[in-house]
Amino acid sequence: MTAVTRVRNWLAAKRRFEFVATVAMVIALTAVGGALVLLPKSALQIRPVPATADAAVPSVPADPQLPELRRTMESYAPVITRQVCTDDGRLSVVLGHPSQRRDVDALAADVGAAVASVTKLWGTDWARHAVIAVASDPAEFAALTHDSGEVSDQVAAASVSDPFVPPEKPTGQRVVFSAAAGGRLGDVGLRETLRHELTHVAARAVTVDGSPQWVLEGFAEYSAHRGSERTFAQLAPTLTARARAGTLPADLPADDAFAPTPGNDAALAYEQGWSANAYVAERYGEPKLVDLYRHLATGPQDPAALDTVLRTTLGVGRADFVARWRDWIRSRATT
Ligand SMILES: [Zn+2]
Structure with a gap:
C-alpha cells in the first residue's frame, strides 16, 4: 500500500476530515462577495428567510453574514433554510440546498444541543449561536471556505471566520459541510463533527495561530x-x-x-x-x-x-x- 493510498484509506475510514489549520483559516467574506458583482442583479435579490413552522420569531438580529452567504449559495443552487431559536433567544441558521435536505434537517435538529454542549464545556464567552452551510459540490465548498488551493473531496467540514483584530471578537464565523459529509460521516459522525467545528468557533477569539x-x-x-x-x-x-x-x-x-x-x-x-x-x-x-x-x-x-x-x-x-x-x-x- 502506498503512502498516498494509506492516507486516502484513513480518510475513508475516519470518514471525516477537515483542514489541518482550521482555526488558522481566515476568511475574507468581502472577496467572496466581490465575485457576486458579476451576477445579474436578479440573482442578488435576497428573499426573506422563511421561519420553520416550529421556530419562534427571533428576538435578536440575524447574523450579519447571512445575506452574503445566502447570495453566494444561491449562485450554485436554490437555497433552503432552517432557523432554530434557542430558549435564550439566540438564532442559529442552517443553509443548504434541496439535494442536501437530509443533512440540513439533521443539522438543524441537532444544532441547539450542539451549541448547549459547547457552551457547557467552554462557558458563555462566545456567540452561542451557529451559522451552518452545507455545500452542493466541491466548488461551492471552496467558495464558502474561501479556499483558493486544492480542496480535497475528502474534506467533510471546516470552520471559518472573517478577519478580526484582537481584542475584537471574530465575526462571520460559520461551519461549512461538504455535499458528501452526511453520507460519509453518518449520523453520529455528523453530530460529532458539528461539535468539533463549533468548538473551534467558540474558542476562536482566544486562539492564536501557531498554537500546538x-x-x-x-x-x-x-x-x-x-x-x-x-x-x-x-x-x-x-x-x-x-x-x-x-x-x-x-x-x-x-x-x-x-x-x-x-x-x-x-x-x-x-x-x-x-x-x-x-x-x-x-x-x-x-x-x-x-x-x-x-x-x-x-x-x-x-x-x-x-x-x-x-x-x-x-x-x-x-x-x-x-x-x-x-x-x-x-x-x-x-x-
Ligand atoms: Zn479541528
Whole structure:
C-alpha cells in the first residue's frame, strides 16, 4: 500500500476530515462577495428567510453574514433554510440546498444541543449561536471556505471566520459541510463533527495561530466526543491497538503529525490529541481543561513554556504530565 493510498484509506475510514489549520483559516467574506458583482442583479435579490413552522420569531438580529452567504449559495443552487431559536433567544441558521435536505434537517435538529454542549464545556464567552452551510459540490465548498488551493473531496467540514483584530471578537464565523459529509460521516459522525467545528468557533477569539495542534485539535475532539457512550477503544482504535502491543506515545504529538501528508498517521495524532485532553478532563476536571486551553492557545509553545503552563495550571511539570498521560492511556487501553 502506498503512502498516498494509506492516507486516502484513513480518510475513508475516519470518514471525516477537515483542514489541518482550521482555526488558522481566515476568511475574507468581502472577496467572496466581490465575485457576486458579476451576477445579474436578479440573482442578488435576497428573499426573506422563511421561519420553520416550529421556530419562534427571533428576538435578536440575524447574523450579519447571512445575506452574503445566502447570495453566494444561491449562485450554485436554490437555497433552503432552517432557523432554530434557542430558549435564550439566540438564532442559529442552517443553509443548504434541496439535494442536501437530509443533512440540513439533521443539522438543524441537532444544532441547539450542539451549541448547549459547547457552551457547557467552554462557558458563555462566545456567540452561542451557529451559522451552518452545507455545500452542493466541491466548488461551492471552496467558495464558502474561501479556499483558493486544492480542496480535497475528502474534506467533510471546516470552520471559518472573517478577519478580526484582537481584542475584537471574530465575526462571520460559520461551519461549512461538504455535499458528501452526511453520507460519509453518518449520523453520529455528523453530530460529532458539528461539535468539533463549533468548538473551534467558540474558542476562536482566544486562539492564536501557531498554537500546538494537540491542544487545538485535541480539545475540539474532546468536545466532539464529550458524553459519548463509545469506549476508549472505539474512540481511539489506533492508539488502543498500539498500546495493547506495548507501544505508547513517546511524547505529545507534534504539529506536523496532524498533517494529512503521505506517510503521516494523522488519525493517530488526532487520537493522541484527544486522549491528552480527555486525560486532563478526567484527572483535573473540565474547568481545568479549559484553563489549560486558554493558556496554551496563545501561540507556539516550546518545551520550557509548556512546562511552565502545566505547572501553573495543573501543578505538574511537562515530563511528569507526559508520563502520567502515558500511564492513563495504558490503563484505558488494556482494561
Ligand atoms: Zn479541528
